[in-house]
Amino acid sequence: MRAAVLKEFGRPLVLVDVPPPSVSMRVGATGLCHGDLHVLTGQWSWDVQTRLPLVLGHEISVVDETGNTFLVYNAKGCGTCRECRSGFPQFCERVEVLGIQRNGGFAERVDVTGFPLVPVRGSPLEVAPLADAGVTAMSSVEGITEGSRVAVIGTGAVALLSIQLLKNLNSEVWVVGRNPLKLKKARELGADEIVFTKGEYSTDLSGSVGLRKFDFILDYVGSDFTLRDLPWLLRRMGELRVVGEFGGELSIPDQLLVLRGLRVRGILYGTMKNLVDVVKLFEDGKLKTLTVPYPLDEVNQAIMDLMEGRIVGRAVIYPTSSST
Ligand SMILES: [Zn+2]
Numbered sequence: 001m002r003a004a005v006l007k008e009f010g011r012p013l014v015l016v017d018v019p020p021p022s023v024s025m026r027v028g029a030t031g032l033c034h035g036d037l038h039v040l041t042g043q044w045s046w047d048v049q050t051r052l053p054l055v056l057g058h059e060i061s062v063v064d065e066t067g068n069t070f071l072v073y074n075a076k077g078c079g080t081c082r083e084c085r086s087g088f089p090q091f092c093e094r095v096e097v098l099g100i101q102r103n104g105g106f107a108e109r110v111d112v113t114g115f116p117l118v119p120v121r122g123s124p125l126e127v128a129p130l131a132d133a134g135v136t137a138m139s140s141v142e143g144i145t146e147g148s149r150v151a152v153i154g155t156g157a158v159a160l161l162s163i164q165l166l167k168n169l170n171s172e173v174w175v176v177g178r179n180p181l182k183l184k185k186a187r188e189l190g191a192d193e194i195v196f197t198k199g200e201y202s203t204d205l206s207g208s209v210g211l212r213k214f215d216f217i218l219d220y221v222g223s224d225f226t227l228r229d230l231p232w233l234l235r236r237m238g239e240l241r242v243v244g245e246f247g248g249e250l251s252i253p254d255q256l257l258v259l260r261g262l263r264v265r266g267i268l269y270g271t272m273k274n275l276v277d278v279v280k281l282f283e284d285g286k287l288k289t290l291t292v293p294y295p296l297d298e299v300n301q302a303i304m305d306l307m308e309g310r311i312v313g314r315a316v317i318y319p320t321s322s323s324t
């Protein structure tokens with residue numbers, strides 16, 4: 001079978017023909033995520049054990065013999081630790097993720113043994129982003145109540161899904177970003193206000209919002225640029241959720257944190273329930289996945305396009321043998 005293999009950190013993926021896994025399912029399509037870039041460049045090596053060679057791709061839809069499509073819930077924990085038993089296998093010490101610790105979806109077939117599958121109605125290409133971006137978006141808006149004022153930092157695939165989820169909740173949504181095309185898309189998806197920034201995220205946001213503050217700020221970038229001074233824009237008892245992993249450092253004055261009762265949380269992926277719920281919203285027509293398709297042989301082009309900010313929505317890689 002055809003597969004895109006990471007052989008050396010920091011190098012393009014290599015397209016090769018390899019024997020398929022002995023137990024496997026046909027890949028419908030696999031989304032390309034910023035997480036793939038972090039793995040590819042070796043930036044996660046301090047916390048994630050990745051052994052090469054490896055087939056990347058962790059946002060996977062698969063198709064069975066009769067043509068039914070499923071999404072892979074991509075976190076397999078030990079099943080017995082506290083995190084696993086409470087439904088958060090992504091935080092298990094022994095978690096395995098396809099495309100990170102085991103071969104993933106940039107191939108014609110993938111071994112999904114032990115990973116829960118969720119059936120979904122829709123083309124494998126269109127639904128793939130629900131498996132990772134969709135779950136993460138769902139997890140990142142969990143508990144946000146109707147009518148909250150929410151700032152969305154960044155305009156990547158997860159942010160664009162979250163904007164739709166927040167509008168379903170009747171939140172007031174402000175979006176801050178650097179890419180005019182993606183901001184325009186955010187507006188089309190229902191964002192109430194969009195703020196263009198050249199990099200001073202909190203300054204530009206505060207210049208637009210004035211004295212009003214946010215119940216929630218969701219940072220889908222997580223860089224030094226985005227995190228700087230963000231907590232100042234939270235109202236009392238407001239919450240900052242950091243979703244993006246661009247390696248920034250957050251600094252909060254103690255008195256701001258304590259006297260205003262602020263909360264800060266990290267969001268990594270989500271639960272099986274998040275996946276089931278996001279599939280339901282998609283099937284009910286309340287969510288667009290905004291896919292940009294690339295055939296498997298062009299995966300390195302997709303990676304370049306993602307790095308250079310040319311993808312509005314989600315790049316989704318499909319093996320040509322199962323193109324839909
Ligand atoms: Zn991802």
Ligand SMILES: [Zn+2]
Pocket residue numbers: 077078079080081082083084085089092093094
């Ligand atoms: Zn566990």
